[in-house]
Amino acid sequence: xxxxxxxxxxxxxxxxxxxxxxxxxxxxxxxxxxxxxxxxxxxxxxxxxxxxxxxxxxxxxxxxxxxxxxxxxxxxxxxxxxxxxxxxxxxxxxxxxxxxxxxxxxxxxxxxxxxxxxxxxxxxxxxxxxxxxxxxxxxxxxxxxxxxxxxxxxxxxxxxxxxxxxxxxxxxxxxxxxxxxxxxxxxxxxxxxxxxxxxxxxxxxxxxxxxxxxx
Ligand SMILES: NC(=O)c1ccc[n+]([C@@H]2O[C@H](COP(=O)([O-])OP(=O)(O)OC[C@H]3O[C@@H](n4cnc5c(N)ncnc54)[C@H](OP(=O)(O)O)[C@@H]3O)[C@@H](O)[C@H]2O)c1
Numbered sequence: 001x002x003x004x005x006x007x008x009x010x011x012x013x014x015x016x017x018x019x020x021x022x023x024x025x026x027x028x029x030x031x032x033x034x035x036x037x038x039x040x041x042x043x044x045x046x047x048x049x050x051x052x053x054x055x056x057x058x059x060x061x062x063x064x065x066x067x068x069x070x071x072x073x074x075x076x077x078x079x080x081x082x083x084x085x086x087x088x089x090x091x092x093x094x095x096x097x098x099x100x101x102x103x104x105x106x107x108x109x110x111x112x113x114x115x116x117x118x119x120x121x122x123x124x125x126x127x128x129x130x131x132x133x134x135x136x137x138x139x140x141x142x143x144x145x146x147x148x149x150x151x152x153x154x155x156x157x158x159x160x161x162x163x164x165x166x167x168x169x170x171x172x173x174x175x176x177x178x179x180x181x182x183x184x185x186x187x188x189x190x191x192x193x194x195x196x197x198x199x200x201x202x203x204x205x206x207x208x209x210x211x212x213x214x215x
Contacts, residue, residue, distance in 0.1 A: 003028060004166075005061020005084075007054055007076070009038055011132035012067035012089050017041075019135050019170040021048045030057035032072070055080045063087060063166055065127070070110055071097040073117050082120030085159040087166075089127040090114065091188050106211055109183045111153065122159035125183045126152050126167060129193045138196060139171020149173035149199040151192070151206065153183045173199045177206050185209040 004020045006013045009031040017027045027049045029038060038051035050060075058064050058080035066073070067089040088111045092103045102108045111125040127135070130150060138148050150172045154160040164174040177185055185206045186192050192205030 002026070002062045002166075003060050005052075005057040005059070005064035006030065006067065007057055007065065008067035009041055010067065012127060012135075013065065014041060015132045015135045016065055016067065016089075016127065016170075017045055017049060019139065020166075021045055023169050024048075026050075028052045028057045028060040030054045032068075032075075058084060063162065064121075065089060066114060067127075069096055070100075070113075073114050076117055078118050078120060081118040084121050085156075085162055086114070086118060086121040086123045087127065087163055088114045088123050088125050091128050093188065106184065106213055109181060110187070111180045111183045115155075115180060122154065122156040123180060124152055124154035124156075124159050124163040125180060125186075126150060126163055128183075129186045129195075131194055134196070135170070141171070142168060142173075146198050147173045148196055149175050149202045151175050151177045151186050151202065153177045153180055153186075155179050175199055175202050175206070184211060187212075 003026040006017055006027060006029040009029050017029055020027050030052050035051035042049045042051045064084045065087045070090045070092050090110050092110050111123055115123040140147050150167050152160045152163050152174055167174050190209040192202050
């Protein structure tokens, strides 16, 4: 059985945990305050959930979701993530994260920053463009007409395929938008960001995206 390691127990982390458990995955979840602070959440999630430290959640995960504020990624210890497929849900909000010059001038992207922090991991961008509650409320079975689609982007095709299979299992079609560097196409304020779109609509939106500097 596949275990999902989840770093961040807030809106995205706790919701992906619920979705994963509903589809029979095991979950090890971590936050900044330590496993003791997660006892209520883990009790609610039931026997397929466990609380851990960041290191424990990363080591336990076959897939590891990072869903913490972007400004906190520098605190992640790289070694437990070595060899792991890491799903990056993060977005850049300067009012929360502070100004990050490389993102302001668009010389890099959020997921490339996470990849740099975790050089031994295979980072795949996903879940950044859906509001957390909709991970449960807009999920549907494969083959549903107009099924909502979510993107993946990443530099390792096998890792992307595994994340795509997870996303499909929990309720969404998947649109592969290319390498990590293409992640800007679905960053904050682009046409596809937080829209409820099927594959064709999401593809159109991603193709229509403009860089902030050209807006
Ligand atoms: N909210 C959404 O609908 C949504 C949608 C798509 C993408 N996103 C993006 O996903 C990321 C997470 O958003 P969110 O809304 O889920 O955040 P959130 O509700 O504020 O939760 C953040 C979580 O990160 C944990 N955390 C902070 N620093 C940490 C560290 N150094 N090590 C381990 N855990 C740490 C916090 O732990 P404590 O609880 O112990 O403080 C908390 O559990 C953000 O980049 C956001 O932009 C959010």
